[in-house]
Amino acid sequence: MTSGVFTDEACAFARGKNIELIDGKALHALIRGGSAPVKFFRDLLSITTAGAPYCPECQSRMVMRKAKHGTNAGKKYWRCSRHPDCKGMRPA
Incomplete structure (x- = not known):
């Protein structure tokens, strides 16, 4: 879990393991009591930095x-x- 975004190294480490990465956007949504979209929990950095x-x-x-x-x-x-x-x- 992080308040920001994950590095490429962190995403690579988590890939293929039973690890869920929760970035700042998803964490903020969870704290507010809402639910974060599922896309925030899988390979976060590739979603935010593709290209x-x-x-x-x-x-x-x-x-x-x-x-x-x-x-x-x-x-x-x-x-x-x-x-x-x-x-x-x-x-x-």
Whole structure:
């Protein structure tokens, strides 16, 4: 279980084992008392990063994000799936 997203290594480790990966979106839904869609429990990172570029800093997959503040508010960008441990970013 994580409050963020899983690394490629974590997904590879869990694949084929009796392990369910619960990411931040699914965890938040469970805490709110709702039920998370089943798709969140299987191979999460591949769902969120299919076709995503690799991080220029650590070579992990990147996740599409949307800036909420500042001069770039509303614009999309790629952020490393290992954030905040890795600060890799690139424009969308």
